[in-house]
Amino acid sequence: MNDSSALRASRLSVARPRPQLLRERWSTLDGTWRFAHDDAEVGEREGWYGSAHRLDGSITVPYPPESPASGVGDGGFHDVVWYQRDVPWQAVLEAGFHPSRPRIHLHFGAVDYRSRVWVNGKLVGSHEGGHTPFSFDITDAIVEGIAQHITVRAEDRADDVEQPRGKQDWLEEPHVIWYHRTTGIWQTVWLEATPEVFVEQVHFTPQLSRGTVEYELRLNRPPAPGTSCRIELVHGEETIAELSTQLVSQRHTGTITVPRLQNGQDREGILWSPASPQLVDAAVIVENDGHPIDTVYSYLGLRTVSIRDGQLLLNDLPCYLRSVLSQGFWPQSHLAAPHPDALREEVELILALGFNSARVHQKIEDPAFLYWADRQGLLLWAEAPAAYRFSSTAVERLTHEWLAALDRDRSHPSIVTWVPLNESWGIQDVAHDPAQRAFARALVQLTRAIDPSRPVISNDGWEHLESDIFSVHDYDHDPATVRARYRGPEGLAALRNGIGPAGRTMVLTDSLREDAPFMLTEFGGIELRAGRGNGAGDSWGYSSANTVEQFEKQLRDLYDALRSSTVLVGTCYTQLTDTMQEANGLLTEDRKPKLPLAVIRAIVTGTN
Template identity: 55%
Template sequence: MSRPLSISASAQGGVYPRPQLVRPNWHDLAGEWAFEHDDHDTGRSERWFANASQLSRVITVPFPPESEMSGISDPGFHPVVWYSRVISSEDVAASGRSLERDRVILHFGAVDYRASVWIDGQFIGSHEGGQTPFSFDVTEALTLHTDCVLVVRAEDDPHDVAQPRGKQDWLEEPHVIWYHRTTGIWQPVWLESVPDQRIAALNWTPNAQAGNVEIEVDLTRRPATGVTVQVELSIAGEILARQSFLTLEPRSLATIQIARQSNGQAFETLLWSPENPRLIDAHVSIIADDGSVLDDSYSYFGLRSVSVAGGRFLLNDRPYFVRSVLEQGYWPQSHLAAPSAEALRAEVELIKALGFNAARIHEKVEDPRFLYWADRLGLLIWGEMGSTYEFSSEAVSRVTREWTDVVRRDRSHPSIVTWVPLNESWGVQQIAHDDAQMNFAQSLYHLTRSLDPSRPVISNDGWEHATSDILTIHDYAGTAEQLDASYRDIDAIRALVAGIGPAGRRLQLIPREVDGQSIMVTEFGGVSFAPDAAGDSWGYTTATSHEDFESRVSGLVGSLRDNPLLSGFCYTQLTDTMQETNGLTDANRQPKLPIAVIRNIVSGEGVPLSE
């Protein structure tokens, strides 16, 4: 049984919160909610979850209360916050619910850091982890004709440095490279109407060399009788493959061969890359033994491979030089939350317009809708975890659990080409002297490789590497001459790696020969230029004029861009972020030099530089 695709997941508008498992029946709950700070944590004992009238303020969800766009705009210490919203019968109907068969799922994209949820005073569930999604089946708690009150309590202790928090400051006022906090709801909240037996998760693992893709299907429960999983793959309306298989299990795997890839001379036409971001659409159905369709869902993937070999980073088995930029994913008016779904597309377009083919999302797990645009428009992404600031058994437990959820959520995105569970020894500050911290870094490397063996993993980006698939170095040398001295030839690189690195830390704690390693300088630059800054500004070096800024950036980038011993670089950074004024653009995404000039510096395409 086969039916034509009616939804192209690869061509969606970028608003749907879960872009690789698309269904038509959903309803966004963004907008005005009731809100209140609970600085003395009395809300539970006073039963605010059953009496939402205690919440006297109004917030715009999904913007964090520290931000201007939330309408609260209070960046102070507020470790507990409460939200409330009426879910009306119109909301439920708008989710597409069919009274005869559908369940209603309440989804949260991310709530920082710990969330508890009630409907009409009935406890629905809780979740810990500020960067990962969660959901609850709320069918029984909702009625089709009666309004219900949804209440959310979010706890985000600014002093708990065992929480994975990335660059959220532990001090009340932002300083140096840390920013205002993002508390509570900061990604979409939405209702979805779904069948009882359905696809709970999809994962795609392409094998570009073999011309096939492995599909992993998770069902909501073990089928009472066998069900058929039916998969149809297509690109631009052309059917590439159809396959069905019977399953009696809640989780099943199948390999789907793409016949077109048997022609080796046409092999590369379907491959995904930044230059040709071809996405393959998928229609996945669950069919009962009587032929009825239990669930329809729509997805996509990219047929591509990433690896390292012979001292090179390989994309689709060919050497590929990574021109990356450090992306904080922070907006002045909305903080870690994007100001709109459209802003996520604009961010990817800006990065590509400036000549980069990659972005390193820094100390943040990004909104899946950003990853969708990276997939669709063609931008390599380094997926990174937001760090803790202490090493403890609690921190180990939290990072391991949340990082597992991150990798499982995002591993089907073709844009993600590298995993970074740790950065600059944050959370493992004594890794060079503490076996427990070294073991933790090693365990994260091997855990990540177990969850996803298809991508390189960096154990500790920047320095003090344990086992890593790429040797990455952070080097904020102030001049091109200093960078040239460290990377001019293989002997200079050997000496750098064998000694104390640019930041005063050893680069490798588990020694490996430099020869044969893929080596990247994954942070450098950081030139501050903010002639109109009213307050403090910070960077690694400071430019005094537009001409000086162009000269400094051009020299630093040029010294690495043309280096045949390196596999790539990552310039710090894309945008000014609060007091950090070392962006190529200001905080509002206005480039500090003409786009053509920056593009020439980054890519070396030959666009004439300014006088």
């Protein structure tokens, strides 16, 4: 990494689809694919995956077919869809295919919900889970020197409420707080070549008090005798740590000593925080008998998150969260970002509005959003998309997908809280059903087992079990009531021991930690009716303002009421943007502020 030409994962001008595990070469398959709905579900029987079959429609990947950006724009019920593309041999070579890298992998960022993939008519794999990445080694299916025929069948049952779906509507037309469905491919598709033995995943967990970084390295298979690994950590142009170790198993863990962290007077300049989002580049080089086999590039942020005495601590210092709820939805592209710079611009806009945090709601967000949050210092709450029915099938599906999300995202420094469940969605009877309680608790404990370095909320909003943060959802629009409810310890005690603003019991057991930070994680939701024209009758908010002046006053009064609290250590405003008929954003769905940006920032931050 001292080589000036080495790839620096923390310095990308455009985010890559897997930003914390990069190789030098890759090639994107985004763009125009052939496409067809399969409402009669005859495609497999008729051999649509074969090289001789040609689908008669087209779609722009990675936009879902319900979205205008896809070129299809059909929001009706289509449970099964097919994609085809003939990938030129040059794209395989551009991905790094070479005698030293003889395995070629086909990657999908996300395909909702169930998929089967063929290459040149040969089935290469299947996957279930609509928000998490997967890949297949397609080496044995390719034919060298010619175009490769890739076919994808995606299945997303509109009425299957046991699958994690988040805000995707089960009705044909969006209603209330639910939006258009996202079927099929909605994140980048790409190719990558690797050696026979390669790095499959790498994780980093800083331990600031020990002056170390713990790492986890996973190979695709057990290494040959004599295999070793070198890890280099670089901050700016300074190598701050190096380690060499033998690899004797497929999964390897260890500890890297960072001398500068051990000097308490010298470490601040390399720590990650919203005010100074310093990133450390990492190079991981796997070697055999001194010869490099595989090199991957990653990055990490040296920071810790903890809870003590009712405070959320970042690097051992109290951190008050000024958060906003983000749906991650665009009118032209739905859950997919509309263009490569959109997610960077979204992070920049959230910060410009005065927020230091975003709660990504009912969506496992595109890794590019996490990358720019890491780069620019935006704190994130990561939340699972919910199923709507409780069953053993729903338990299995959500658990599987949540584990995949933790594996993908737990090295991102911007993520400071995990939220596996929200508002009892999918566990509607948790107050009475022992099985639903057991599931909520199990998700918390499972999350802590995988990642003990962050707080976990068992059920954001109400009906808490083993949450590390006591979070409340409250859409009361009367500032006087809000001020009284959150003013001091009496209000906090009343909520912990009683019924919340939404009429739900706030805490179901005595397992909520006594020193849990108290946060209002949904409030506001004011709809500005002025300027919406005749379409305003189809929109709604939790409260409304008829003029821009009234909107500003209601927003300012709510924030002033909450700032008077002596017990709250964080808030989250609903929401960042209008999202279809839910028109209660600070911005329009096209990301235009409803008030001057400087005015919103002053209200959010409490400055003049």
